[in-house]
Amino acid sequence: MDEANQEQTFTMDEAMLKIIEENPIRDGLDAFRNKFASISDSIDLGSSPDAFDLLERSRRRIIALEILATLQILPATQRLRSASSNKLLFKDILDAFLDVSTDEFDVSRIKPLLKVVFDNSEDAAVWTQVYKAFSKASPSPPPIPSPVASLSTTATTATAAAAADTRDAAAISAVTSTQSVHETPWTRSTASILNSSETRREVDTILKKELGDLRVDIRGFRESFFACVPDLEIAAAAVFDRCREGDEPVFVQEGWHGWPAEAREADVLLWFENITTRLEELAADYRPANLTYRRKLLAQSRTSLRGSQGRRCMDIGFINDDSMVQVELESAGRYHRSHILVPGELKSNSDADVPSKAWSDLAIYVREVFAAQDSRRFVLAFTLCGPYLRLWEFDRLGGMASERFNINEPKGGLEFVAAMLGFLWMDKEGLGFDPRIMESGGKRSIDIERDGKKERLIIDKLIWRSRGITSRGTTCWKAYREDDPQKKPLVIKESWQYMERDEEGLIVKEATEMGVINIARYYHHETVHIGGVQDDIRTSIRKGLDSVAATADAADTMATAASTMSAITAKAKKRSTSSSASSTSTVAAAAMSSSRRRRRQSRLQSVKSADTETSKNRVHKLLVYKDYGSQIYKASSPKALLEALESCIRGHESLRLQGKYLHRDISINNLLLKEDGPVGEKGILIDFDLAIKEQRIKHSGAKGKTGTRAFMAIEVLIGKQHSFMHDLESFFWVLFWICVHYERPNEARTSDFDDWNFMCDRELAGVKMIIIYDSPCFCREANLAFTEYYAPLIPLMDKLRAVVFPNGKPWAEPNEGLYSMMSEILLQNLE
Structure with missing residues (x-):
């Protein structure tokens, strides 16, 4: 029209x-x-x-x-x-x-x-x-x-989030054709969600996008991942035989004795607890002799786990059954997400064995497990939809799963026994924990080889753990050398980097050697090896299994076809065999033809997706910094916050001018505070995963989005090429975010700005444009949104707004003088 x-x-x-x-x-x-x-x-x-x-x-x-x-x-x-x-x-x-x-x-x-x-x-x-x-x-x-209520409170429904994904995908596809090999397209990830209550419907949509096409129907999945359990195949076969023997067999011709016909969740949970206990009893003679731990099934679908965002209630899972866990349980009254070794998801209907149902529900719990367990490399899990069992593995590239087995059939029953015994007996390394992190005498440590000599680093405490699944999975610990009597603090950072990216350790080493100021200085870096093999996703963790797997889309199509045929068969049985046989076969043939067409289309799409996905790989990297600081939002006063921010801005300038690198991920977690540092060195810049030689960006013309979305510059959100001006704008948004979300040092709150985590890029850019348009707009919003503790910074923030956004919009041309403009405003407020 x-x-x-x-x-x-x-x-x-x-x-x-x-x-x-x-x-x-x-x-x-x-x-x-x-x-x-x-x-x-x-x-x-x-x-x-x-x-x-x-x-x-x-x-x-x-x-x-x-x-x-x-x-x-x-x-x-x-x-x-x-x-x-x-x-x-x-x-x-x-x-x-x-x-x-x-x-x-x-x-x-x-x-x-x-x-x-x-x-x-x-x-x-x-x-x-x-x-x-x-x-x-x-x-x-x-x-x-x-x-x-205000500018920040926009749509938070799952529909809006899904629409946001569609618009963002279109924007990404428009620019990725110009990307260089060094540019990995930015995708929405739950790892970047900040200061959020994380309601289920909001997180679900982003998590599905983050995981992409899950790889399913992998043959030999259990045999590969459970091979670390001694003699499991022998034990499972013997135990399953025992289940079928005697006057009161546990497994009969119809399947497992006591299996609830309607597979209602509460009934299946009770059955699951009973059968797991029974299997463990029958397998007592085969239990590995060197096991020093016992496990049990946890079934409490209506009780949330401690430590979970949004009060997550996991259906079922395996935990350690030891005195330490019992002491914590008696003290707190509920299990913690850190106790979960193997999460599970139950659905009463076999049709729920699709991405939109059981798989995405399971992924929610897997994300919680990853976040709570700082030494977890991957997570094993399972789904049981009706009588159909799948085994799962999730890592920093996403997830993959076994074929599905009907546990009420002999083959599936044997697989069920092997899986349950495997979960009960498997060691921590087999479950996905990092064997390099050792525990002894109440201390945790990790060994590195520096300058040809072994050094043991004692882990003092966890600083940061990423909350996403498909992400870099960044983990940072405060540590010190075992042989250092002064225990000078070091920071250990581990992450899973795409192979095509510049190695962060080399960037930090180069910047340190070139005298870049106000950044975390280099101490050591290495590629992690497990058992003498480079620790990557494709080979070390997945063991090459996912190269021939089906994708989630293909599995969804096959499930739909199976459901269609099931419905046709049921209708056919109700008709007379003489008059309806012909029409039934015709309808069935049409359904099969339609199903084949959908499968063929899905397969073509899946092959294209698989070619892209299987070319990606992440490698486990370790980096040790000399400098330790606390997150900038923990500043003891607004003055200390501003001092640290000014130092970080100068560090960013030094990184560009001396190191020739552009940071590209200025965020609340990448700016650290050193309140005891000398004047001008109160803050340090960290996390150079996304840093790139500035000259290379100019030559490539790449416009891939990088950064943490709440702090992304307006022009980056709408797809413009990243420049140092955008990083400086991100400093503004970091300060804005802290003023909105912190009522005292390290006392965070949720706010209406939670929506910034979920709205589409263009809408977020529009919200930001209105906020900074002019002084009255900005001050009105700041007065509504800033906490009482940071409200005195509104005049300063308005001055920053005026130089970062002259005439109510981003600069038309780069201006090196913006560094000094921002620093002067911050320093003036300290006088």
């Missing part, structure tokens, strides 16, 4: 008119009228809407931004539906604000809106022109039930 026809046919429905009536504009447009008048009067044009055409282009743009900034705070804006999609009108305003800011919007479209504003027309007439100016289709009721 063209714009002219849209204007002729646009009408308000009753639901929209009701919202407008309940949320009157009143004097909400007066400030805009005054602003328009001041701009027009300054060049003797008067305040008539007709003056708009006589203004120069830059002033018309300012008028458009002013009306948008005014509209976004009107109550009705945050209740009315968009006319172009199933979202809020507020989102259309954000899109338009971003388009105007980047000169992608025809500002003449607002002229009819200006006329009704200055004519003091009825509210309905004003909103009609708003829709005509900023929407592309007819409106779609119903209304949103409750208003949105």
Whole structure:
């Protein structure tokens, strides 16, 4: 529909008119009228809407931004539906604000809106022109039930998050064709979620995107991952034989004795507990002699685990059954997520054995396990959907699974016995724990080889552990050398890096040797080896198993086909065999043909996906820094925070000018505080995983998004090439985030800005543009959002806003002087 026809046919429905009536504009447009008048009067044009055409282009743009900034705070804006999609009108305003800011919007479209504003027309007439100016289709009721509190509170539904993924994917595909081999496309990850309550529906959507196509139906999965259990095959076969023998066999012709016919969760949990205990009893003669631990099944689907975000309730899993766990349980009353060795997920219906159901539910618990266990390299798990068992492995590339087995059939029953005994007997290394991290006398340690000599580092405490699955899996510990009487602090960092990336250890070594200031200095780095073999995902962990696996899409298709055939068969049985045999076979053939077509299409897509996915690999890296600091948000005072931030900005400048590297991931966790350091050295910059030679970016023209999304610069969010100016903008957003989320040093809270973790990139860019548009917009939002503790920093933040975003938008050209501008403002506040 063209714009002219849209204007002729646009009408308000009753639901929209009701919202407008309940949320009157009143004097909400007066400030805009005054602003328009001041701009027009300054060049003797008067305040008539007709003056708009006589203004120069830059002033018309300012008028458009002013009306948008005014509209976004009107109550009705945050209740009315968009006319172009199933979202809020507020989102259309954000899109338009971003388009105007980047000169992608025809500002003449607002002229009819200006006329009704200055004519003091009825509210309905004003909103009609708003829709005509900023929407592309007819409106779609119903209304949103409750208003949105502030700029930060935007859609948080799973639908919105899914739409965000689609838009982000489109944006990524538009730029990845220009990426160099050194650029890994940025994807949304749960590892970057910050200061969030992590409600299930929000995290689920991002986690599914993060995991991508899970690899399933892998033959030999259990045999490969359970090979570390001595004589498991012999034990499982003997135990399964015992299950089928005697006067009261545990496994009969119909399957496992006592298996609940309807497979309801509570009934299956009870059966699972009983059968696991029975299997362990029957296997007593085969239990490995060197086992020093005992395990048990944990079944408490209605009790959440301690330490979990969003009060996660795991169906089932295996834990250690020892005195230490019992002492913690008696003290706290609930198990902790760190106790879970093998998470499991139960579903009553076999149709739930698909990515959207059992698999994604299991991944939620796996993510919690990874986050709670700092030495975990990978996690083994299982799903039981109806009688169908799958075994799973998750790592820093995603996940993969075995074929599925019907445990009520002999072959599946044997697999079930082998899997359960394996989980009960497997050592910690087999379960995915890092064997290099040793425990003795209440101390944990790790050995490195530095300058040809072995050194033992004693781990003092955990500093940071990434919360994602498919990610770098970064873990940082404070440590010291065992032979150092002064116990000078070191920082051990371990992560899983893509093989094509520059090695972080070499970057830090080079920067240290070149005298870069205010960064964590180099001590040692190495590629991790386990059992003499380089520790990577494809070979060391997955053992090459996933190269011929099916993808989740293909499995979903096969499950659909099986479900279709099952339904056809059931219907066929109800018909007479004589009259319906022909039609039944015809329908079945059609269904099979359709299923084959879908499988063929899925296979083609899966092969393309598999080619890309299997070419990726992550390698386990270790880096040791000389310098230790605490996270910047733990600063003892606002003054200490500003001192540290200023030092980090100078460190960033030194890294560029002396080291020739651009950092590209300025975030709340990559800026450290050293309050006892000398003046000018109160903060240090860390985490160079994403750093790249600046000259290489300029030559490649790559526009891949990098960084932590809450702190990404506006232009990076919309796909522009990363520059040092964007890193400086990220420093601004780090300080903004701390002021919103910390009520005292290290006392975090959740806020409406939680949504920044989940909205799509373009919407986040629009929200940020409105916040920084001008001083009144910024100060209004800051007064609403900043904690009482950091509210005194609002004037300083407004000064920073003015230099980072001159004229209410990012700089048009790079300006090296911005370093000094930002530093001077921060230092002035310290005097």
